[in-house]
Amino acid sequence: EVQLVQSGAEVKKPGESLKISCQGSGYNFTSYWIGWVRQKPGKGLEWMGIIYPRDSDTRYSPSFQGQVTISTDTSISTAFLQWSSLKASDTAMYYCARHSVVVPPAMPSSYYYYMDVWGKGTTVTVSS
Amino acid sequence: SYDLTQPPSVSVSPGQTASITCSGDQLGFKYVSWYQQKPGQSPVLVIYHDSKRPSGIPERFSGSNAVNTATLTISGTQAMDEADFYCQAWDSNTVVLGGGTKLTVL
Numbered sequence: 001e002v003q004l005v006q007s008g009a010e011v012k013k014p015g016e017s018l019k020i021s022c023q024g025s026g027y028n029f030t031s032y033w034i035g036w037v038r039q040k041p042g043k044g045l046e047w048m049g050i051i052y053p054r055d056s057d058t059r060y061s062p063s064f065q066g067q068v069t070i071s072t073d074t075s076i077s078t079a080f081l082q083w084s085s086l087k088a089s090d091t092a093m094y095y096c097a098r099h100s101v102v103v104p105p106a107m108p109s110s111y112y113y114y115m116d117v118w119g120k121g122t123t124v125t126v127s128s
Numbered sequence: 129s130y131d132l133t134q135p136p137s138v139s140v141s142p143g144q145t146a147s148i149t150c151s152g153d154q155l156g157f158k159y160v161s162w163y164q165q166k167p168g169q170s171p172v173l174v175i176y177h178d179s180k181r182p183s184g185i186p187e188r189f190s191g192s193n194a195v196n197t198a199t200l201t202i203s204g205t206q207a208m209d210e211a212d213f214y215c216q217a218w219d220s221n222t223v224v225l226g227g228g229t230k231l232t233v234l
Binding site for chain 1: 159161163172173216217223
């Protein structure tokens with residue numbers, strides 16, 4: 001069974017650092033992009049960025065570029081989302097999601113990604 | 129940046145057909161995916177490539193995409209379908225998500 005197992009809930013103070021994790025199993029971890037999605041309480045989904053574990057190619061949403069760091073450790077099939085200095089506004093649920101890419105044979109330039117497997121989420125609370 | 133616009137809410141009676149729209153500039157030239165998120169749960173992929181259903185997704189879920197609007201259609205809507213739905217496309221090397229639509233089954 002393909003699954004993504006995320007680390008447990010975190011409670012932090014503003015200014016602290018944090019690294020949360022997402023371990024993949026049941027598939028070849030290095031063959032799929034994996035990324036992170038934020039959901040603030042009562043709000044919609046916000047895509048943060050993705051990484052390709054095989055070569056660490058990373059792409060960030062402009063909204064999150066420079067605010068977080070996405071990385072992987074292929075030896076343990078795990079992706080990470082890291083903050084160096086948390087803010088109260090980082091309080092949210094964070095989901096990791098496996099991204100599959102489709103390259104239409106008739107139009108290779110129209111390739112696209114979709115999120116086919118999701119973790120259960122990690123709640124991050126930042127409060128003084 | 130590219131934007132996807134969804135209605136905040138849609139209501140439907142049990143057994144009827146629900147349609148949720150997603151609008152974007154020349155969206156018909158992109159491929160759209162849809163996700164269902166029930167309260168307290170992770171999102172689940174219900175449609176990709178405009179109209180394909182992943183394994184395990186009921187046939188009552190279908191999708192279409194043309195010109196500037198993609199549509200998720202739920203035929204014979206059931207109470208268990210009540211959830212938030214999000215459309216998604218890929219643009220300029222980023223995933224773009226719609227704001228979400230709350231489907232209420234009255």
